[in-house]
Amino acid sequence: MSPLPQVLLDGLFAGGAYALMAAGMALILGVVKVINLSHGAFFTLGAYVAYALSARGIGSPALAAPLAAAIAFAFGVFLGKSFVNPVRSHPFALPVGTLACALLFEQAAQLVWGPHPLVVDGGVPWVGPLGVAVRRWGVTAFLGSAALLGGLKILLSCRSGLPLKLVAEDEEIAGSVGMDVEAIRYLTFGGACAMAAAAGALLAPAGAITPTMGRVPLVLSLIVVIVAGMDSVGGILLLSVGLGVLGNACAYYLSPQWSYVGLLCGVTVLLSARPAGIVAMAGRQD
Amino acid sequence: MSARPHRIPQSPGSLIVLAALFLYPVSPSLTHAAGPSGDIVRVGVLAPLSGPYAAGGTSFVQAATLAAEQANAEGGVLGRRVAVVVADTQGRVDVAKSEALRLISREKVAAIVGAYLSEETVGVMEVASAHRTVLIVPVAATAEITDRVRDEGDRYRYVFRIGYSIPQWAELVAAFLADRSVRRYAFVGAGIRWNRELGENLERIAAQAGIVPAYTAYYSPGNPAFDPVAVGVAGSEPDLVVLGDPGRSSVSFLKRLREVAPGLPAFSIGGALGDARLAAAIPLSGPVYVQAAAWRGASPAATEYVERYERRYGAPPVGYSDTLPYDAVTVLVAAWRKAGSLDAAAVASALEKGAFQGVSGTYRFDAAHQARWGTGDLRGTVVRWERDGARIVFPPR
Numbered sequence: 260m261s262p263l264p265q266v267l268l269d270g271l272f273a274g275g276a277y278a279l280m281a282a283g284m285a286l287i288l289g290v291v292k293v294i295n296l297s298h299g300a301f302f303t304l305g306a307y308v309a310y311a312l313s314a315r316g317i318g319s320p321a322l323a324a325p326l327a328a329a330i331a332f333a334f335g336v337f338l339g340k341s342f343v344n345p346v347r348s349h350p351f352a353l354p355v356g357t358l359a360c361a362l363l364f365e366q367a368a369q370l371v372w373g374p375h376p377l378v379v380d381g382g383v384p385w386v387g388p389l390g391v392a393v394r395r396w397g398v399t400a401f402l403g404s405a406a407l408l409g410g411l412k413i414l415l416s417c418r419s420g421l422p423l424k425l426v427a428e429d430e431e432i433a434g435s436v437g438m439d440v441e442a443i444r445y446l447t448f449g450g451a452c453a454m455a456a457a458a459g460a461l462l463a464p465a466g467a468i469t470p471t472m473g474r475v476p477l478v479l480s481l482i483v484v485i486v487a488g489m490d491s492v493g494g495i496l497l498l499s500v501g502l503g504v505l506g507n508a509c510a511y512y513l514s515p516q517w518s519y520v521g522l523l524c525g526v527t528v529l530l531s532a533r534p535a536g537i538v539a540m541a542g543r544q545d
Numbered sequence: 546m547s548a549r550p551h552r553i554p555q556s557p558g559s560l561i562v563l564a565a566l567f568l569y570p571v572s573p574s575l576t577h578a579a580g581p582s583g584d585i586v587r588v589g590v591l592a593p594l595s596g597p598y599a600a601g602g603t604s605f606v607q608a609a610t611l612a613a614e615q616a617n618a619e620g621g622v623l624g625r626r627v628a629v630v631v632a633d634t635q636g637r638v639d640v641a642k643s644e645a646l647r648l649i650s651r652e653k654v655a656a657i658v659g660a661y662l663s664e665e666t667v668g669v670m671e672v673a674s675a676h677r678t679v680l681i682v683p684v685a686a687t688a689e690i691t692d693r694v695r696d697e698g699d700r701y702r703y704v705f706r707i708g709y710s711i712p713q714w715a716e717l718v719a720a721f722l723a724d725r726s727v728r729r730y731a732f733v734g735a736g737i738r739w740n741r742e743l744g745e746n747l748e749r750i751a752a753q754a755g756i757v758p759a760y761t762a763y764y765s766p767g768n769p770a771f772d773p774v775a776v777g778v779a780g781s782e783p784d785l786v787v788l789g790d791p792g793r794s795s796v797s798f799l800k801r802l803r804e805v806a807p808g809l810p811a812f813s814i815g816g817a818l819g820d821a822r823l824a825a826a827i828p829l830s831g832p833v834y835v836q837a838a839a840w841r842g843a844s845p846a847a848t849e850y851v852e853r854y855e856r857r858y859g860a861p862p863v864g865y866s867d868t869l870p871y872d873a874v875t876v877l878v879a880a881w882r883k884a885g886s887l888d889a890a891a892v893a894s895a896l897e898k899g900a901f902q903g904v905s906g907t908y909r910f911d912a913a914h915q916a917r918w919g920t921g922d923l924r925g926t927v928v929r930w931e932r933d934g935a936r937i938v939f940p941p942r
Contacts, residue, residue, distance in 0.1 A: 374603045378800065392805045466796070511777060514763075515765060
């Protein structure tokens, strides 16, 4: 059997995982306009919630995701209100502060759950045509990212999403028409943290759960959002899938270490051609 | 662009967060079993307690502490109690070197046990040698450590390695592969220096027994790409896959591998997959073997150690990043007793000439100050995970 279908399918799933992680990051960058380096910590929190439920006999990540999202939303709102909003006007304070928050969370997770890897059973994969293994977590990641990004797109295109769009476009105008900009910012921050935690819960069966597991997803989600631009949720999904397939193909046909190199080369080429993001150039030149 | 005045955050929440952030880095080193400074002998323990290697580092410190407690229960050293002074290297060479210097100059340790990573340990060697302090290396495996001792014996006279060197490690793995009648193996590791060294040494040593690699891959820690590696392993149809990474990635990779090659035997060189807490969730659709320096049932000393560790910490040791540091402190204490002094030259001389009993076996050092693994009763062991625990399968009994 040719390995190509398996490599492509796994690339699709890896892309789904990237998109899942990038969805919340896009919201924070677009509306709150800060780089949140604690995003990976919320991803980790979600994975630990999935583990905690799994240890109590509730093994479904789909059930863990809402609980993880609720917990992360509460933390995110607190962080957004007490720290992000007050210091966001300082350009360097926010990344440093949120990075410190991430490190604090890693230490706290290590105290609570220990430094040792934990695992959530992912179940036996389905066997598809040509003997291709269909990884359950991959299906979850892809469908989850499609649902999250689809929901975000619907929200931004309907009336209830107007405050988000207006704050993203011009905070002063939003404030002048009576919107509580501060509240929209910290609620958005909380919502994005909830999305990261949901992603962590859904992807928990994919690998080992450790306090530092959020670091790689943080970097990958930043890459996806910066390259895709924050304006297009469809662009995020498409780019994620493209990078997932490119990374997997490089890893299989060249060398595993080329997956990261190939991914970063692709990103560099895209950013050279479209510094504002691939979607921004297609529709908007401002 | 709006010009908002810069202001200091004033809400109580922000002050709490900021206070926590500022207080966080102020983490003093931990001293276990400390007493009046005149009554104690201090052992510096260098290990990563934060960051990606914290799991191994925590086991490291727990085992070293247990060994010090055991030494004190046996009367201490030269009438004094043994205290462990712990320093967090964070898995970084610069931090490991500065912490080694602090342990020597400020904490006045009599010897250092550590560090964890090969790169850290090579850096710490310089500090310890410059200050004529005994350094016992438990787990760092790169050949560079003992090569330096062999090539510059005077300079590195106080450096000794308890753990297996990479060539010795490769020999232990090759012996197991031969025992299992493996003809073709796949080697998967992290794209870091010592993993590549291990893969190359294994290829060279295994070839002598007619065992050849069917597939070799080193993944990037930045984007491990486990799925295509798992597909590559399955496609090469080896008799067994060697997992060269002792960290958490071996767990993630094994899960992915089981999805495309459920029955393929997997052999871990030790570390995370030796953790019994993971065993219940490790996919056992195919055999999972784990190498360890010692394991419950390997010898009475090993069983006693495992039971003591389990009572103290609530989980059994993984047999590598904990067992070797335990033996490092045990051997150091025995050398102090044998030398009748804490003087570095006397201790080094005792280590060079003596034989020292640890839970893994009897340690003797060669001219490069490398413990002679693969000789006598110092041979390590391999276990196979079953649903109800691990069973020793190598060496054959």
